[in-house]
Amino acid sequence: MNQDVRGPLIGCIADDFTGATDVAGLMRRSGMRVVQCFGIPANASLVAGFDAVVVALKSRSIAADQACHQSCDAARWLASIGTERFFFKYCSTFDSTPDGNIGPVAEALMDHLNVQQTIFCPSFPENRRTVFQGHLFVGDAMLNECGMQHHPLNPMTDANLVRVLAAQTQRAVGRVGRPVAGNDFGATLAAAAPMVIVDAIDNDDLHAIAVAVAHHRLVTGGSAIAGHIADVLMKRRSSPRVDAGTVRTPADATIDGPAAVLAGSCSTATQAQVQDFARDHEHLTLDVVSACDGVDVLGAAKRWVDAQTSGRPVLISTTVDQETLAQIQQSSTRETAAAMAESMLAELGAYLVDHGIRRLVVAGGETSGAVVERLGIEAIEIGDEIAPGVPWTYSQGTPRVALALKSGNFGNATFFRTAIDGIAGPESA
Template sequence: MLIGVIADDFTGASDIANTLAKGVEPEGGLRTAQFPGIPDTPADKEIEAGVVSLKSRTAPVEEAVADGLRALRWLKDQGCRQFIFKYCSTFDSTRRGNIGPVAEALANELGAQKVVFCPAFPTTGRTIYHGHLFVLGKLLNESGMENQPLTPMTDADIRRWLQYQAQEAVGLVSIDAVTQGPEAIATALRNVDERFVIGDAISDEDLLAWGEALKDAQLITGGSGIALGLPKNFVRRASSKRGGSVFTGIAGPAAILAGSCSGATRGQIDVHAKSHPTFAIDVPGVMSGDVTTQTLLDFFETHPGQAPLAYSSGSPDDVRAVQGQFGQEAVAEKLDNLFADTARELVQKSYKRLVVAGGETSGAVAKAVSEALGSPAMSLGPEIDPGVPVLSVGKTEPIALALKSGNFGAPDFFARALKMMEAGK
């Protein structure tokens, strides 16, 4: 294995796995696999980039650090030469979040001296300019991310936000150096006194320049965009054999599970509901035990072949009301278990295509599916929308998964995902 990635949630893991598998032309990408959790056995030796999916984005600091170090040590055992700590392109955390502490632990374990933080993903509108994170041209704290129930982002200055979390001082390599290319970036990095460095990027060309400048970096942190230019470094050194697994399509029963409360996902649900059956999960009913796994299974089995969708998504006010009544952690745990148990039962009932929206929901579902099929590795298929690939799980009778971050995807994402899973392209 050449590159090892530690991702703090499952949809983010799919996102960066997709980036590494695609690469850029003419060099192409790496043979990439995603793992739901830290494997307890060695990876296939043909895998060149391994992405370990954790569920640590909102975990307590000590737990997130411990999980990150365990993942790092497994990846080191696979022979990785470069490591990436992947978090959301909107830097989802809080002032007491774990991005800083996890990065410090990984850097200390590896002895890394300069560690870049670059969550930019221009393809989806995430850019960094003089240390400030923008979403579709709006400052992060004015983009809607300030309303996120678990990680409200109330400051667009990522340098300042990271400094709240980290003991290390935080510096900046600004766009002024980045636009001059890889050599200028490398020089700027050498001249920065701080160990942690925010990296500006407003275009894919900037990310490619960063990729070349970081060809020898032990540890890099950021969103999936920071990986855009990394595969070609290994291809040019003839370390990579290039190419990946072939996805030819998977047909069969399908279901959609949505647990994200983002505006994008709620819009996608509205679009899907115009021509497909949907089921709004009553969260108080889940908490009381009136809404169960069987409730969802009954809904799906009543609508075969119609791309049925069950969702727990709600407006920020709805979410706050439910969390205020039952407690944030209790609600999250109940919903995660509901989605995981439902997915496990769907696999047992020979469902072949599952589309999932929301990081926490995707984590619960991916782990349940992997355990049900006894397959720790997920291979990469075609890209549905930027940052969201089709995943294939299982060898003898595989199923297709799509794990979508809440804010990703076009309005008709759900229907198109199921169609691509079946067609294979």
């Protein structure tokens, strides 16, 4: 039976919720109809008729054995709905310490899918993430000098991805340079190691890589290479889907209503976004350390929400500067503080929706995951991009809300106001 009829053209397994919306948004650029599930949905009909299905996990910062188990379960479910091509998505900053799980998950998926070789391609040139000579750059700075060395969960202290990956894996790790016009890049890959870091500094590189690997059963990388693979697959598709007319497009109508921003990331980008938005919007910073000490910070925050009567968007954050973050990281409350921040923002997200908020911007992968889980949302439809890698999304079922789930280090300083000013999405069913 034709792949277009049997199941999605591609199934993605993402290691966090914002990373999932990132990859879903870039695949949608190709014209694909894309749905994102939070974990494995109980109701498979939620994904019927879509060209790409993205399973969002919260596995980026958990133990490798747990991440492998969850990822293989997702691959098994994707295969059950007819998926034949798989993509393992992680952050374009390759968030994974020596104890991390990018390598172990990739190896587990290789074993599960009976794959002998896969590539690792985190480059995202639009967001200034590039790989050259196996080293990851963010803008002009190497990964370990761009601020990622201070990440609270996955501090990145080495930009050499061959070295980072080799510390996590049993299989040999190699590197392949940028595609060169006139050379057979596919043959170059085939002769390389089982696990291959691929250099890419621009979209031409990514397109050439995508052409070479689009037929592969398993590819790993950031969202940008997935977007290029989606382009290749859509151009190669032999026939239209039999159910193509049954899928409602996200541009059909709008979700109107009050808006709010929840920021849990402490990245440099999110700090700038919080500072910009707080200049002319009501802003509450949650004292996470006090909450860990037993102070009812959450209750006070709910009373603050109740007192906001202007109808204008509000911002609630746990974002702190690098000096304060370093103090928390060095204290015994580090893990407790991270969990407390997620929990409070998730509870406040639900409280806001219960009190009429219909548009939520959430900054931070872990925070986004906690908020979505607390709201009980199983799947979202992917809408238009606000910024590269950050689309608006629309919940399926109830509660009916528009969500912008942003990786902490994505977006420029005015991202929050740009997102809220540009909302558009599908009407309620």
